[in-house]
Amino acid sequence: MKERSDWLSNIQITFMVSSAIIGVTVLTLPRTAAELAKAGGFIATFITGALMALVLVIVALLARRFPNDTIMEYSRKIIGLIPAKILGFIFFFYFISVVSVILRLFCDAVKVLLLKNTPLEVLIITFLFAAVYLCLNGVSSLAKICELFEPLVIGTMLLVIVLSLENFNFEELLPAFKQNISQWLYAVPHLTISYLGFEVLLFITPYAQDTSKVVKYGLWGILPSIFIYSLFVAVAVGTAGVEAVARSLYPTLQLARYIKFPGGFAERFDIFFMIFLMLGAYTTVSSYLYLSSVSITKLLGLRNYKPFILLIVPIIYVLALLPQNIKEINVFSQYVSYIGLALLAAVIVLYVLAVILKKGESLENEGK
Amino acid sequence: MKYVEGSPNPKNRKKMEENNPPKLKSEEQVxxxxxxxxxxxxxxxxxxxxxxxxxxxxxxxxxxxxxxxxxxxxxxxxxxxxxxxxxxxxxxxxxxxxxxxxxxxxxxxxxxxxxxxxxxxxxxxxxxxxxxxxxxxxxxxxxxxxxxxxxxxxxxNARGWPQRSIQEPPSEVVIRGPREGFTETLRVNTALLRRKIKDPNLVIKSVQIGRRSKTDVAYAYIKGVASQELVEEVERRLNQIDVDIFLDSSQIEQYIQDNYLTYFPQIEVTERPDKTAASLAEGRVAILMDNSPYALIVPATFYQFFQSPEDYYERWILASFIRLLRWSGAVLASLTPAIYVAIVSFHPGFIPTNLVISVAAARATVPFPAFVEALLMELTFELLREAGARLPRAIGQTIGIVGGLIIGDAAVRAGITSPIMVIVVAITAIASFIIPSYSAALAIRLIRFPFIVLAAVFGIYGVILGFIILNVHLVTIKSFGVSYMTPQAPMRYQDWKDFFIRLPTQIMKRRPTSTYPIDIDRRQQDPVKEEVR
Known part of the structure; x- marks a missing residue:
């Protein structure tokens, strides 16, 4: 029977973008924001989100110009074979690094919060193989899982924010309005890693049912993260104060811990939050695992990406265990986000080149 | 038999004839x-x-x-x-x-x-x-x-054989709604359907399956509503069945289901003509079989197993409440013992301190770890349930009393298990009976054992990991080309009117889109239409 449901619908595009973005970084985001932009962290987060939404539009426009290809194929049409291969390899390296960083960040948090005596290696392997199982089932299953989990993740995050308002003190945020713009902008490059994830658009557009609406529905995907991130930073700073947030390991979990479970049914809201965050981390890891296997497959000019999922698993495992302590993880993740930024810049350049060289499909239906 | 039908495969037939030539005497070959x-x-x-x-x-x-x-x-x-x-x-x-x-x-x-x-x-x-x-x-x-x-x-035609009269279906009892159920005679069953839908577009086609049993199998659909692809697919799968005898429609189910490696039901089974008629009106296809009081309805999605005909006969707020109750029942039935094991063995801090103290006090005399305790009690419950199910009703109740009350009480007094574990088992049991579909309830009940194991190894992390893997498995299932988790994944918000809750009938003017009906609107009935969009 014809599988009508295997194309990605518009809503699925939104959910995939959204779940690739929202993930583990929410754990540490308030710390970075508070460290660099002090009380104005939430404004800096919002600005970063707005800038990233702009970048997303460009990424989506580029993807829309080539509705039948992934970036691995059309970059060759724009800049030629050798540069495209180099770009493709950087993409692949970036993706596996992101999987490793996210895995490591998440499993560290799980170990600290839930399973103190379980070896980190076991956590990484089990979580990785759960992601492998999903990726082996193809992109439509990935989209469906995003649809299933993302409402739960976003719902829990909103719940944490709403319940935290009880402890919220607006005065902590007031110094933000005395700051100048340069301080906010200074934090922007460090905050971008939280918003990375919409690169999925470069790879899933060929599977979309309606390619012309990729821009619109991609934008819908980044909106929840902008608001949730900004609110998280604002509420975390407003609850605990700038200094406490900047020194806390996982300020978001700290925030959740202050919450009294309504009705006194359960004591630790942070565990409850962690449970649902695990779903968010899972969708992010799976998305990037899918992207890395697809990118290496296309790089080698092959079709079936599934064997590569299993081939790259050992690399990811080793990369995830490479940093020795939390400091090294932070350095690692910082470098990864720099690569990500560089790649986004490259994508923007690609788009400009494509427009100048008139490659790809003309955009008569622009504005739709 | 005097007339031996050979294997359809000519290669095999030749081989068979060489090895063992037909055993009939020449004068008996006809x-x-x-x-x-x-x-x-x-x-x-x-x-x-x-x-x-x-x-x-x-x-x-x-x-x-x-x-x-x-x-x-x-x-x-x-x-x-x-x-x-x-x-x-x-x-x-x-x-x-x-x-x-x-x-x-x-x-x-x-x-x-x-x-x-x-x-x-x-x-x-x-x-x-x-x-x-x-x-x-x-x-x-x-x-x-x-x-x-x-x-x-x-x-x-002078057919006339002893047959069971139309009775209330024992497996799907409703308090409000029609009480008749299908019987073992195909003609009676099709008549029950015709009495519900007097539309000339209701098509009841027949095929014969079973080389020796020659069982009549009928599939019914409403022309102009059910998608043509779906009907063709049903036809194709029914015609592919090659087997000697057929005894119940559940055997057809096993032949035509999409994935036989999962234990989630992918085809809905019902004894109720009203439910079958409603499914036909939603654009599904029903398969009826002679000698079986169960109709198969395809395609089926996961959420369908949580619906009961009564949802539509009761006022919508009450029906919605009961439906939400069923969903929470499913969660409780599959996860309660696992969460108990995880909390007791890994995260006692998750629950309020007073509760932790009373749990610890209750467990003080129990010699086993929570995992063994949970497994022991859940298995005992499964034993009791299975023993009670096959017994005559009067004895079945005795089993329930002896098993539930006496063994439970004695186990607590003997210090084998804690009273809280007995509560957990009882909640699981009751919650699993709230799900209307028997096969779905069975699947959900059994899933708790892997969850208990995961909880014993990884605590709450293991439970969530299990939940993730279960969901990945569920989204990969398809029933006749329809994703199992529709309308949640893929999202079809039009169908959410009849999903977690049931909105008023006045609002549900359209058929569910998940079955790709030809005519989406319930109100205007088009005349016969063979053409597909």
Whole structure:
């Protein structure tokens, strides 16, 4: 029977973008924001989100110009074979690094919060193989899982924010309005890693049912993260104060811990939050695992990406265990986000080149 | 059998014939074409059926010219009154009377038509041109009328066998709503459907499955509503079945389901005609089988197993509340023991301190870890349930009392288990019975064992990991091309009106989109439309 449901619908595009973005970084985001932009962290987060939404539009426009290809194929049409291969390899390296960083960040948090005596290696392997199982089932299953989990993740995050308002003190945020713009902008490059994830658009557009609406529905995907991130930073700073947030390991979990479970049914809201965050981390890891296997497959000019999922698993495992302590993880993740930024810049350049060289499909239906 | 059908694969047939040639004696091998002479025809019948004591051969002569005739039927499958009054009497007396009145004998070559048009006073008359057809009719309860001089046989419908009357379906009891259920007779079941939908677009097509059982299988759909692709797919899958005998529609289910490696039901099974009719109106296809009181409904999605016909008969707020209760029942039934094990063994800090103290106090005398305790009690419960299910109702209740009350109480007093574990098991049990579909409830009940194991190894992390893997498995399942988790994944917000909650009937003006119906609007019924969009 014809599988009508295997194309990605518009809503699925939104959910995939959204779940690739929202993930583990929410754990540490308030710390970075508070460290660099002090009380104005939430404004800096919002600005970063707005800038990233702009970048997303460009990424989506580029993807829309080539509705039948992934970036691995059309970059060759724009800049030629050798540069495209180099770009493709950087993409692949970036993706596996992101999987490793996210895995490591998440499993560290799980170990600290839930399973103190379980070896980190076991956590990484089990979580990785759960992601492998999903990726082996193809992109439509990935989209469906995003649809299933993302409402739960976003719902829990909103719940944490709403319940935290009880402890919220607006005065902590007031110094933000005395700051100048340069301080906010200074934090922007460090905050971008939280918003990375919409690169999925470069790879899933060929599977979309309606390619012309990729821009619109991609934008819908980044909106929840902008608001949730900004609110998280604002509420975390407003609850605990700038200094406490900047020194806390996982300020978001700290925030959740202050919450009294309504009705006194359960004591630790942070565990409850962690449970649902695990779903968010899972969708992010799976998305990037899918992207890395697809990118290496296309790089080698092959079709079936599934064997590569299993081939790259050992690399990811080793990369995830490479940093020795939390400091090294932070350095690692910082470098990864720099690569990500560089790649986004490259994508923007690609788009400009494509427009100048008139490659790809003309955009008569622009504005739709 | 005297007539051996070979394997359809010519390669195999040749091999089979070489290895073991047909074991029948040469004089018993029968040519399946019909003869003009009644004696030879009867011989052919008798070659197959003479050893069976329930087959009746009645030879008699017709009219004044004494044309030899014979009836062949299976005693017990036919209505003897009909045979005596409507078949034998007209043929033996009234033809002769007619000839005497007209004063001229009927020409022998017209006798077949005359009998068919003037003598047999039964509603349904067919002609059989081959012995194979005749056998099928006779063995399904019709009467073969053989007349000398013709190489065809008249088949008169005189079916009538003992059958269960229409009763309230025991597996799907509703408090409000119709109480009739399907029976084992296909015709009764299709009649029940027709009584619900008097639309000429309701199509009930039949196929025969089973090389030896020749079971009638009917599939019903509403033309112009059910998607053409779906109907064709059902047809294709039914025709692919190649098996010797069929006893229940659940066997068809096992042949036509998409994925036989999962234990989640991918086809809905119901005993209720009203539920079947409602599914047809949603653009699904129902498969009915002779000898089975269960109708299969395809395609099925996961959420459908949480719906009961009563949801639509009760007012919407109450129905929505009950439906939410079922969803929470499913979560409780699958996760409660696992979460108990995880909290007790890994994260006692998750629950309030007072509760931790009382749990610890209750568990102080228990010699086993929580994992063993949970596994022990859940297995005991499964034992009790399975023992009670197969017993007569009166004894089944005794099992319930002995098992539930006495063993539970004694186990706590003996210090084998804690009272809290007994509560957990009881909650699991009750929650699992709230799910209307038996097969879905079974699947959800069994899933808790892997969850307990995961909770024992990884605590709450393991439970969530299990939840993730379960969901990945669920989204990969498809039922006749429809994703199992529709309308949640892929998201179809139009269908959410009848999902977690049921909105007022006035709002549900459209059919669910998940079945890709041709006519999406419930209100305007188009005339017959074969064309697909």
């Amino acid at each position: 040519d399946l074409t019909l003869d003009k002479e009644i004696g030879k025809n009867l011989e052919k019948f008798k070659a197959f059926l003479k050893d069976s004591s329930d087959v009746v051969f009645r030879e008699f002569s017709l009219g004044t010219q004494s044309i030899p005739c014979a009836l062949v039927y299976v005693d017990g499958l036919v209505n003897v009154t009909v045979i005596n009054e409507q078949i034998l009497k007209p043929m033996m007396h009234q033809i002769a009377l007619l000839e005497t009145n007209l004063n001229q004998p009927i020409q022998p070559d017209r006798i077949f038509e005359i009998v068919k048009l003037h003598a047999l006073a039964v509603g349904e008359i067919k002609e059989a041109k081959t012995l194979d057809d005749a056998f099928l009719y006779v063995l399904s309860g019709e009467v073969a009328v053989i007349i000398d001089g013709f190489d065809k046989i008249l088949i008169a």
